[in-house]
Amino acid sequence: MTIRHRRSRRVTQSDVAAMAGVSTAVVSAVISPKPNKTIRVGEDAEKRVRAAMVELGYAPDVVAQSLAGGQRNIIGVFTYEAVFPSDRRNFFYPFLLGIERGAMKLGQDLLLFTSSTLEKGRRSIFPKGTNRMGIADGAILLGASQDKDDLKRLCDTGFPFVTIGRREIEGGQISWVAPDYENAVSDVVARCRTMGHRAMMLIGEEDVREQNQDRERGFVDREHGDLNLFVDRIAPERINPAWIRALFENGVTVVLAETFAHAVALERELAALGLSIPDDISVVALAAPLFDEAEGERWTRISIPREEMGERAVETLIAIVREPGKMPDNIMQPLGYVPGETLKAI
Amino acid sequence: MTIRHRRSRRVTQSDVAAMAGVSTAVVSAVISPKPNKTIRVGEDAEKRVRAAMVELGYAPDVVAQSLAGGQRNIIGVFTYEAVFPSDRRNFFYPFLLGIERGAMKLGQDLLLFTSSTLEKGRRSIFPKGTNRMGIADGAILLGASQDKDDLKRLCDTGFPFVTIGRREIEGGQISWVAPDYENAVSDVVARCRTMGHRAMMLIGEEDVREQNQDRERGFVDREHGDLNLFVDRIAPERINPAWIRALFENGVTVVLAETFAHAVALERELAALGLSIPDDISVVALAAPLFDEAEGERWTRISIPREEMGERAVETLIAIVREPGKMPDNIMQPLGYVPGETLKAI
DNA sequence: CTGAAAGCGCTTACAG
DNA sequence: CTGAAAGCGCTTACAG
Numbered sequence: 001m002t003i004r005h006r007r008s009r010r011v012t013q014s015d016v017a018a019m020a021g022v023s024t025a026v027v028s029a030v031i032s033p034k035p036n037k038t039i040r041v042g043e044d045a046e047k048r049v050r051a052a053m054v055e056l057g058y059a060p061d062v063v064a065q066s067l068a069g070g071q072r073n074i075i076g077v078f079t080y081e082a083v084f085p086s087d088r089r090n091f092f093y094p095f096l097l098g099i100e101r102g103a104m105k106l107g108q109d110l111l112l113f114t115s116s117t118l119e120k121g122r123r124s125i126f127p128k129g130t131n132r133m134g135i136a137d138g139a140i141l142l143g144a145s146q147d148k149d150d151l152k153r154l155c156d157t158g159f160p161f162v163t164i165g166r167r168e169i170e171g172g173q174i175s176w177v178a179p180d181y182e183n184a185v186s187d188v189v190a191r192c193r194t195m196g197h198r199a200m201m202l203i204g205e206e207d208v209r210e211q212n213q214d215r216e217r218g219f220v221d222r223e224h225g226d227l228n229l230f231v232d233r234i235a236p237e238r239i240n241p242a243w244i245r246a247l248f249e250n251g252v253t254v255v256l257a258e259t260f261a262h263a264v265a266l267e268r269e270l271a272a273l274g275l276s277i278p279d280d281i282s283v284v285a286l287a288a289p290l291f292d293e294a295e296g297e298r299w300t301r302i303s304i305p306r307e308e309m310g311e312r313a314v315e316t317l318i319a320i321v322r323e324p325g326k327m328p329d330n331i332m333q334p335l336g337y338v339p340g341e342t343l344k345a346i
Numbered sequence: 347m348t349i350r351h352r353r354s355r356r357v358t359q360s361d362v363a364a365m366a367g368v369s370t371a372v373v374s375a376v377i378s379p380k381p382n383k384t385i386r387v388g389e390d391a392e393k394r395v396r397a398a399m400v401e402l403g404y405a406p407d408v409v410a411q412s413l414a415g416g417q418r419n420i421i422g423v424f425t426y427e428a429v430f431p432s433d434r435r436n437f438f439y440p441f442l443l444g445i446e447r448g449a450m451k452l453g454q455d456l457l458l459f460t461s462s463t464l465e466k467g468r469r470s471i472f473p474k475g476t477n478r479m480g481i482a483d484g485a486i487l488l489g490a491s492q493d494k495d496d497l498k499r500l501c502d503t504g505f506p507f508v509t510i511g512r513r514e515i516e517g518g519q520i521s522w523v524a525p526d527y528e529n530a531v532s533d534v535v536a537r538c539r540t541m542g543h544r545a546m547m548l549i550g551e552e553d554v555r556e557q558n559q560d561r562e563r564g565f566v567d568r569e570h571g572d573l574n575l576f577v578d579r580i581a582p583e584r585i586n587p588a589w590i591r592a593l594f595e596n597g598v599t600v601v602l603a604e605t606f607a608h609a610v611a612l613e614r615e616l617a618a619l620g621l622s623i624p625d626d627i628s629v630v631a632l633a634a635p636l637f638d639e640a641e642g643e644r645w646t647r648i649s650i651p652r653e654e655m656g657e658r659a660v661e662t663l664i665a666i667v668r669e670p671g672k673m674p675d676n677i678m679q680p681l682g683y684v685p686g687e688t689l690k691a692i
Numbered sequence: 693c694t695g696a697a698a699g700c701g702c703t704t705a706c707a708g
Numbered sequence: 709c710t711g712a713a714a715g716c717g718c719t720t721a722c723a724g
Contacts, residue, residue: 023711029704041709059472062481064701065714066409073461074481083456095432103460109478110429110458114449115419132455134356135408135420159401180482189694358717374719388693410717413700428699 011056019052020045025051025160026142031060040328071314075099075108075162076136076311080123080143083112089261093144098310104313106318125150133159136315138321140164140313144209145212147307152275160320166210166330168308168329173328177313181211181239184302184335185218185256189227191337192254196346197282198250203266204258206233215258215286236265244269247281254282260289260296278344285342300340309333355683357402365398366391377406377418412481420447421454421663422482422507426469426489429458437634441488441510444656451657457482471496472504479505483667486510486659490555508663510655511554512556512676519674521666523659527557527632530648530681531564531602534630535573537683538600542692545574545597549612550604550632552579561604561632574598582611590615593627599629599692605637606642609688628659631688646686657678 013024020027022045029041030049041049052058059129077083077099085093103110116123124147125133133139138160141151147170155163155172166178185202192200202219204212212233220229230250234243239262247255257263263285267277274321277283288304289296316329350563359370364372366389375387376395387395398404411417423445431439449456459478462469470493471479479485484506487497494515500507501518510526531548539545548565558579558619566575573616576596580589585608593601603609609631622627634650635642662675 010701014701024702025704025712026710029710032703040709060477061413061701063409063412064716065703066481067413067700067718068406068702069704069716070482072409073478076455082446084439084446086443093430097432100428100430100458100460107461109461109481111420112446112456112458114446115453115455132405132408134405135418154404156456206721356717360717370718371696371720372694375694378719387695391694407717410700411719413716414718414720415700415701416719 005270009060009237010061012061013058015056016049016052016058019056020048022049025098029137032065034047060230070082072135073108074111074136075103075314076111076113076133076139078113078123078125078133078141080147083114092142095313096312098307098312099140099142099314101307102312103312104315106314108137108161108314108318109195119341125154132211133161138162138317139315140310160317161318162317162329164313166214166311173314174206175328175330177309177316177331177333178214179211179304179309180332180334181214181302182218183332184222185215185286186221187218187337188225188256188302189224190217192282192343193224193227194282197227199230199245199251199255200254200256201230201232201252201264201286202256202258202286203232203234203239206235215256219256236261239265239269241273242268244273244275253280254284254343256284256286260285260287260299263299298341299338300343301338302330303336303338307332327335351402356407357404357406359406361402362395362398364620365402366394368395376438377511378411383410404494417667418481418483419454420457420482421449421660422457422459422479422485422486424459424469424479424487426504428492428512429460438488440652441656441659444653444658445486445660446656447653448657448660452660454660454664479507486662486663495643496656497677506663506666508659510659512560514556517534521662521674523655523662523679524560525557525650525655525676525678526680527560528564529565529650529678530683531561531632532567532569533568533683534563534632534648535565538628538630538689539570539573541689543573543600545576546602547576547593547596548602548604548632549578549580549585552581554579558604561602565602571683582607585611585615587619590619590621596609598627600630600689602630602632604632606631606633606645609645624688628689644687645684646689647684649682649684651679651682 013027017024017027026041026045027049030046062072076094079092081092083096100110113123115132122342141161141163144165151167151174152169152172155169155174161175163174163176166176167174189200202216216231219231228251228253255266257266263283266283270276270280275281283299285296285299285301286308287302312331312333316331319330320326360559361371363373372387372391373395375390406602408420410417421486423442425438425440429442446456459469461478487507487509490511496522497513498515501520501646503513507521509520509522510524511593512522513520535546548562550561562577574597576598601612603612609629612629616622616626621627629645630644631645634652658677658679662677666672666675
């Protein structure tokens with residue numbers, strides 16, 4: 001006897017079957033009708049079954065349905081950070097919003113893997129070696145994961161999952177929905193060119209991950225062959241007067257900053273030299289602000305439709321779950337361009 | 347063959363058992379150790395089992411565990427509104443934050459019932475007659491539920507759940523964690539008395555639910571026998587000059603507003619008469635602001651430790667789940683008092 | 693200390 | 709059109 005039924009025995013399929021004078025297979029066929037079912041039910045029998053279900057207050061046991069091979073209609077959501085950020089202006093939050101909306105539309109419940117503690121700062125997919133994800137039909141992975149080992153291991157299990165953000169691993173293919181930084185940055189460069197800029201510099205994170213590669217690829221696109229392009233991967237705090245002098249000596253008139261931290265550091269150092277944006281130099285941010293949108297309001301920048309991406313991740317995952325033979329699916333999400341006030345024509 | 351294992355058969359208990367040279371019962375005992383288990387495992391066997399689990403990358407199938415009567419370590423969260431509010435300053439959000447923290451501490455995953463659409467404005471626990479909650483060990487119900495029928499029905503199933511906010515139904519007892527409005531309001535009245543006030547009025551929602559009863563009970567506490575107390579349940583938009591005149595005619599010097607809408611409406615109408623708070627009359631809000639905290643900053647008011655309540659709800663639920671015979675548990679959460687600027691001594 | 697077996701409530705070939 | 713039976717992967721009395 002299971003714990004939850006101690007009070008009153010659950011009404012099961014066989015109760016309904018008995019009352020309707022049919023077998024449980026017929027009841028099953030009635031509650032979950034499928035296209036090419038091996039079993040067909042007569043009108044009359046179905047009527048009796050439905051009557052019995054109502055009479056007995058029968059509700060199918062989702063757990064049993066799952067075990068027997070039915071779909072669970074549960075999507076796992078794994079975030080490397082807290083799911084409910086105490087800073088509610090969190091960068092990842094809009095993705096969750098989109099995920100919930102997608103789940104609603106597709107009739108899925110959402111399972112948040114909160115059981116693996118955040119003790120050492122980040123969660124792991126395999127806390128103490130076990131993987132709780134199996135409960136769900138598939139999972140969406142969210143957050144700036146560095147953990148390629150985890151990813152590879154999960155990939156090897158054959159468990160369906162989709163990451164938000166491009167992820168590449170050796171010896172495996174991952175499904176993802178990612179911001180199309182490449183085209184977005186290429187587009188920014190083209191705009192700058194149109195505005196008269198001829199020498200540009202991309203500054204960004206020292207740690208080069210997929211998203212940084214994407215931005216850089218868009219930056220050095222062959223269509224920009226006639227431009228004078230520089231790339232410097234430098235920590236924001238290392239931007240100083242000497243660095244800025246070198247910038248001007250190279251004739252750079254616009255800086256593309258991978259992060260807001262870079263843009264802000266640059267502005268501060270410029271100010272120390274009595275210079276300002278965009279009068280002395282233009283700046284474009286190649287990312288959405290990490291926190292409050294308002295914070296980045298005045299910057300000319302790229303915008304990421306995060307809610308839409310969340311929704312798309314759900315759709316992508318469900319497609320994979322429903323068609324297991326399917327190849328990994330990769331979706332590049334087109335990004336927006338926000339004019340702002342920090343890019344000026346020459 | 348279930349859909350999700352088409353690629354590679356799932357590693358099961360029997361695989362582990364075979365490799366470790368024991369029966370599945372032993373493996374089961376190892377992965378879910380319980381106090382007075384009928385089956386005990388030798389150190390040696392346990393070591394072999396653990397090694398095999400790691401080797402094979404075994405993870406128990408929670409669905410099967412559930413069916414067989416084991417614990418799932420999944421807490422359902424049912425919200426009548428969207429779980430991820432697009433307005434992130436949502437009143438209910440901090441509860442979720444606390445719930446996540448509680449889940450982490452107790453090693454629980456969180457299942458959000460997002461599958462029942464929000465189409466007709468609110469979710470139902472029993473969408474099209476079925477109840478998906480059974481997947482979880484128990485559930486936390488969040489949001490200003492009016493749906494006593496749903497609640498009664500859920501209660502009758504014997505499924506363990508805890509509501510946030512006091513809920514009473516006929517013919518059943520519900521476990522809840524609720525703000526202790528009664529004591530908080532009684533305390534407010536006492537403070538007002540100390541400050542010289544002798545005539546007070548409680549204004550609030552016309553629809554009297556549990557929380558309104560609680561506030562009212564604290565208001566008319568027998569210890570306040572010597573005071574002149576009035577209660578008016580009136581829609582905020584019906585507060586007008588005539589109503590305010592009556593207020594002063596009754597000698598009322600402080601108004602306790604159940605909602606911020608009431609407080610704000612009152613202030614607006616007072617202003618129209620050239621009167622102000624707290625110079626002409628004092629006001630205390632008997633609730634946390636529904637949205638942004640900042641919005642209510644200046645008001646003298648009650649504060650609700652929402653995160654703490656979320657965490658407590660998880661603890662309460664787990665206690666019930668672990669000890670099924672347990673009586674419903676009711677926790678009154680002590681509230682805070684924020685001085686603000688709208689209450690003045692006479 | 694450990695194994696063989698029943699059972700949780702479904703679904704799905706396989707027979708009629 | 710419908711039934712009997714196997715099986716999903718576990719847990720838990722019941723025997724040894």
